[in-house]
Amino acid sequence: MAEERRLERLSAMLRRRGVVLPAFDIYGGVSGLIDYGPVGAAIRRRITQKWVDHWLSHGDIVEIDSPTITPEPVLVASGHVGEFNDLMTECKACGSVFRADHLVEHLHPNADSLASDAIDELLGSGIECPSCSDSAWTASLPMNLMFTTRIGAMSAGRTAYMRPETAQGMFMLYPALYRHFRQKLPFGAIQTGKGYRNEISPRQGMIRLREFNMAELEYFIDPEQPPTADLNRRSEIVMLVPDPDGPHAGEVRMGFGAALDAGIVRHPTVAWFLARTWDFLIEVGIDPARIRFRQHASTEMAHYAADCWDCEIHGEHGWIECVGIANRTCHDLESHETHSKAKGLRAWRQFAEPRSQTIERLAPNGSVIGPTFRADAGAVVAALEGLTELPDELPFDLTLADGRTVTIEPGMVERRIETANVSGEWFTPHVIEPAFGIDRIIWHVLDHAYEEAQKEGEDYTFMRLAEGISSVDCVVLPLFDKDGMPDLACEVTAAINALPHARAEMDSSKSIGRRYARADEIGVPWALTVDHTSLEDGSVTVRRRDDQVQIRAFVDEILQHLAAGTMQNLF
RNA sequence: GCGUUCAUGGUGUAGGGGUUAGCACAAGAGGUUUCCAACCUCUUAGCCCGGGUUCAAAUCCCGGUGAGCGCACCA
Incomplete structure (x- = not known):
């Protein structure tokens, strides 16, 4: 082929x-x-x-x-909304596609926040295509690949x-x-x-x-x-x-x-x-x-x-x-912590031995700072707590978070040396x-299993699916559609389907060879055939897909092997 | 999204401005058959969708949808 x-x-x-x-x-x-x-x-x-x-x-x-x-x-925090809401435009001359905000970023300080109308206007001001130097652009379109x-x-x-x-x-x-x-x-x-x-x-x-x-x-x-x-x-x-x-x-x-x-x-x-x-x-x-x-x-x-x-x-x-x-x-966890303001997105790391930490700090004296700074008192306290290097002597100038400076006088703070035992720390786990x-894997499972072969001069296809992957584990085939074979085949099929993880289907239409071929094509690994001997002693033939070798076995032992996934041991 | 090729039963195809639209395989019913797509009889089932041209469109034209390929995109 x-x-x-x-x-x-x-x-x-x-x-x-x-x-x-x-x-x-x-x-x-x-x-x-x-x-x-x-x-x-x-x-x-x-x-x-x-x-x-x-x-x-x-x-x-x-x-x-x-x-x-x-x-x-959630998807803002994860970055999916911001990163992938970009406006795209296409050069009418050469067909190249670009992020519209990148083309106009020298014309606007914050180009990626512009709406498409504004971007289109800027594009119309003679922006050249980086690949062909033409300057005709399609209307920019948001290219968010998420369904809204x-x-x-x-x-x-x-x-x-x-x-x-x-x-x-x-x-x-x-x-x-x-x-x-x-x-x-x-x-x-x-x-x-x-x-x-x-x-x-x-x-x-x-x-x-x-x-x-x-x-x-x-x-x-x-x-x-x-x-x-x-x-x-x-x-x-x-x-x-x-x-x-x-x-x-x-x-x-x-x-x-x-x-x-x-x-x-x-x-x-x-x-x-x-x-x-x-x-x-x-x-x-x-x-x-x-x-x-x-x-x-x-x-x-x-x-x-x-x-x-x-x-x-x-x-x-x-x-x-x-x-x-x-x-x-x-x-991800850090970003969700920031956006949601949730606690609890961290883990505790216990130190092997507790660490003794000595901290020198200027403890604010609220009864002085409050009346002195009034509305700014909170900011002053925060700035004091945030000091990484303490001044050697008072008074000193303290810079607040908003850039203003205040003077801290003696009496507003108390210099303290505190010792604490720290037994561990909070951190954000890595992921x-x-x-x-899954669909791509399934495709390749099918692709790799699909084998086109020749059988007695005819084209013949197998799906050599791994055991436990095929749609059913075995087909049950009455050799003839008469003499009670279909009834026995039905019983065998039902017995297999009563097992927790095994599946069987019965197929009684057309010739036995054709039924084997049908099963081979979709990758069924085992075929059980009910024949005249089956009617006498309850044994059936077991055919292995991969080499078409057949053995004869009793239904009970087949059930055990199917349940255990050890059908190969029969051969 | 651009360019390009294509679209006929379940599958693969032939044909083509007026046809009972052909074939093979598959499928269903029956027969036959002692284990690998056998054979015989019968049956089911098709021109992607929408417009246009024409007395007449499955066939020609346009658009859509889908598929393949190339470019672009693909966190």
């Missing part, structure tokens, strides 16, 4: 078999929105569940769930957005998480769910969607004691593409431990999550040879990230970012965030 048409054949199969389809298709479809059909939705649920289990197994990570509708102030909505009716409504990431939900719950974990770092919270970005130009099937499935972990740590794991016990060699502007530019192959030791991965916890990301991707069936980790250059770093790695997977669309692992430092694009 011609290799160059593989993408079309794969996409056609996904539509035909109800894996992934265009959404709202009977109304013409909407770009960037997709449906998961019966097969795809089952695969998605199982992959998502594996992701949840993967992180919950750490023991210090819990799952939460937050609203998708998010009030505006309102909470509440009419003018009483508050502006809100559909969340562009699930992460803010974890930050909102930080105080509850801190309590849940009995005030001890490190700990993490995960959330899976929908995220929304009103992409200008969705492309490439399920790679850039307007509504997509995300799965994010926020792991809160003490930056002075970052959690480490022994990565040198791991044996895999992975492809790394370090920061092109840094000392390790280029492409290297090494283990996670070696990369950390070499300073390529700069943070031990980030390195640990790179490794755990690798584990997950392997578990769901991504080809290890087509995974690489790429470090962001400082120029492409997200506005909140201090260091960032993309995990990219290679498929029909080239190398695609499927996971972002960012060290967001204290950016390491692995963020997974």
Whole structure:
């Protein structure tokens, strides 16, 4: 089969078999929105569940769930509103797109606060296109990639957005998480769910969607004691593409431990999550040879990230970012603390030994300062408390916060030397965030599993999905649609479906070979065939998808192996 | 958003100003068959949407929507 048409054949199969389809298709479809059909939705649920289990197994990570509708102030604090409300304009001559405020910043001191009308006026004053020197601009348009909505009716409504990431939900719950974990770092919270970005130009099937499935972990740590794991016990060699502007530019192959030791991965916890990301991707069936980790250059770093790695997977669309692992430092919690004025977005760091601190201060004498400065007394007291260097003698001139100066006379203050035992301090935890694009991962799972083969001269396709990922675990096939075989097949199907995590479907239409082919195409790993012998002794044949080898086994032992995930042991 | 190619049953395609719109595969019913897309009979099902030109549009023109590719964008 011609290799160059593989993408079309794969996409056609996904539509035909109800894996992934265009959404709202009977109304013409909407770009960037997709449906998961019966097969795809089952695969998605199982992959998502594996992701949840993967992180919950750490023991210090819990799952939460937050609203998708998010009030505006949250996203102002996170930076999503301010950073991405930029007005864009396009050169009519060459088609280049620019941030409108950047083009006119020499004409206005605060260009990024201008409305589009004002910007357009400035643009019309003869601003030249940086790439072609023409000066004809389209009307500037805001390019906020968030979907807007309102909470509440009419003018009483508050502006809100559909969340562009699930992460803010974890930050909102930080105080509850801190309590849940009995005030001890490190700990993490995960959330899976929908995220929304009103992409200008969705492309490439399920790679850039307007509504997509995300799965994010926020792991809160003490930056002075970052959690480490022994990565040198791991044996895999992975492809790394370090920061092109840094000392390790280029492409290297090494283990996670070696990369950390070499300073390529700069943070031990980030390195640990790179490794755990690798584990997950392997578990769901991504080809290890087509995974690489790429470090962001400082120029492409997200506005909140201090260091960032993309995990990219290679498929029909080239190398695609499927996971972002960012060290967001204290950016989010600190910003939410400032904007919301909430306490409780910090953690307590106990010193190994209490520190005895001796502080010399000028204690204000309220009964003198009050009557003397009256309305300014508060500011004077604040300025006194804020002094970092105490004057040697009185009187002295004290500068207030607003710049004015007052004279402090003896009697207004009392010089005190205070000793306090300090047993610890409050600090804002840092956050390491692995963020997974579930749809992109599913695409690559399907891409890597899809195999076009030949079978007796005929084209034949397999989905070599990992066990536990396929939409059902096995199909049950009555060899003939008569003689009681369908009844027995029904019983076997029901018995399997009664197991907690196993799924079976029965298929009795058309020839046995065709039914095997149908199951192979959507990746069902096992086929149980009920034949005449089954009617006599209750045994069935078990066919393994990956090599079409068959053995005979009794239903009871098959049930045990399906429940335990050890079907391979039958062979 | 710009440029470009394209849009025919579930899938892949042929055709094309007046046609019963053809084919293959898939699917459904029946027959046959002792385990890998076999065979026979029958059946279901299609010209993306909206305007225009024309006696007549699925076909030509314009617009929209969707898909692919290139440029731009992609926190």
